[in-house]
Amino acid sequence: MSTDKPKGAHTRLVHTGRPKHQYHADLVNPAIERASTILFERAADLYAHKPDQRFYGRMGTATQTALCDAIADLEGAAGMVLTPSGLAACTMALQVVCKTGGHLLVSDSVYGPTRGFLDEVLAKTGIKIEYFDPRAGAALKRQLRDNTCAIFLESPGSLTLEINDLPAIAKMARSRGITTLIDNTWGAGWFLKPLALGIDYSIQAATKYHTGHSDVLMGAIAARDETSAKRMADYARLGGITVSPDDAYLVLRGMRTMGVRLERQEQSALSIAKWFRGRDEVEQVLHPALPEHPDHALWQRDFSGSSGLFSIILKPVPTKKVYAFLDRLELFGLGFSWGGFESLAIHCDPQIRRTANPWTAAGPLVRFSIGLEDVDDLIADIEAGLEELD
Ligand SMILES: Cc1ncc(COP(=O)(O)O)c(C=O)c1O
The missing domain is CATH 3.40.640.10 (Type I PLP-dependent aspartate aminotransferase-like (Major domain))
Incomplete structure (x- = not known):
């Protein structure tokens, strides 16, 4: 240069x-x-x-x-x-x-297949694996x-979005x-x-x-x-x-285009997350860049922005209604992985495994990976899908 x-x-x-x-x-x-x-x-x-x-x-x-x-x-x-x-x-x-x-400490919100490797492979090689509350911060000293x-660590956890206190x-x-x-x-x-x-x-x-x-x-x-x-x-x-x-x-x-993609995905995800806040069907929006997120201060201190992945917790509804909501979506693909140019949505409850602090949300958790589509189209698609929850 x-x-x-x-x-x-x-x-x-x-x-x-x-x-x-x-x-x-x-x-x-x-x-x-x-x-x-x-x-x-x-x-x-x-x-x-x-x-x-x-x-x-x-x-x-x-x-x-x-x-x-x-x-x-x-x-x-x-x-x-x-x-x-x-x-x-x-x-x-x-x-x-x-x-x-040895003894290994692992954030309880870690990606499921990583956890699977730890519990089913690494634990059998004489390593003691212990999960900790992702929000433990300096209190982790006790463990x-x-x-x-x-x-x-994994910060934020890719389903439940807790932030670890990295410097501490x-x-x-x-x-x-x-x-x-x-x-x-x-x-x-x-x-x-x-x-x-x-x-x-x-x-x-x-x-x-x-x-x-x-x-x-x-x-x-x-x-x-x-x-x-x-x-x-x-x-x-x-x-x-x-x-x-x-x-x-x-x-x-x-x-080469990751920066521009991420910045657009950041803005679209934030717009959709904020839109969800006003919806009766939604109990909680899990997005660390929202001020009401419990780890917002940590996010603000350590991160320079937020990506396109966030979750919502719906008010309790039967699982078949969650399926109907997801099946109704036309612009969101149903599939694992995330971070691509196309939007994806999945329900996550079958994937959530916790041992340090059990996951206690009463309603189902749905995760969105926001892509590069026009945000108004994505919101209209979700709005139509939410009709299935009535
Ligand atoms: C947080 C996180 N870590 C790691 C992985 C694994 O990546 P890969 O699919 O390339 O094995 C994933 C995949 O979904 C993930 O969500």
Whole structure:
């Protein structure tokens, strides 16, 4: 970049991850370099491990490196590892930081499949898993043990939208040598910079906002410092964790427009969330950017904005009425995942699993991922759907 003046976030998103050293350096986007074998000039070079010598396709080509550079810049990371899905990023990072005999603390609102891995796989390797109230903040100190190895956060939780107090938790963990990790998919590295708040690893399901088009699965683990980055990179290298250059290309292409997509999705989601506040069918709107949200002050302190994902709790109605409401929607797809250009809605109660503080809402929880459609059309669609609740 031309001057030393710090560049704006949108400018950085356009200009990072465009390596000058690639073969096709005149292309705007990095070429898709597909390779398993990488050839060496001389036999003596094969085992010389020179820093600039590419080694084997599993460690990535310029295409994956370009994506790593872009995500690292976004997160303010010292190093990056890409994984084949967002879930794989969570599970790999957890395997790296947990030791047999150790104790792991996990925010109770964590993504269900991450919880499934913890309870059904990691717990069987001699790691004690304990869930905590997502709103515990500094009170989490009471749950720390001598053998606590890591604290896994997700903020906000992607169904119930509680915010973790990241600086308080990072501070208490750091003073005891405990590793902190966060599933930062909601903030996308755009609205939340956990590494700057003292968290060791920021994890993305890049499947969502980075990709933006609901057609690629990808995960990313961004590390705060070189030592933490090396821990993840060593595991990925030894374990053969890799992603295809084609997928890396698509994710990087999606990222170029992530900022503008997110800012539009933010505004549309806020408009719809505010509209829901005035509806008789709705008990509560779960959106941290609304002043009445219990964690609004934390959100305001730590986040620079809000993404397109939020939930509502309906007043109690039979499940078949919730199905009728969702089935009536024409512009919202019914499907898992989120963060794409198209709007989605799901009812979430079958997914909510809590052990630290049971979920006590009387009515059903419905989650919306707001896309790029015109907001008035989305509201009209929801308004028609709500007639099914009468
Ligand atoms: C909060 C959160 N983390 C991680 C994931 C997993 O991402 P992926 O679908 O890429 O495995 C998801 C997917 O829905 C998610 O919502």
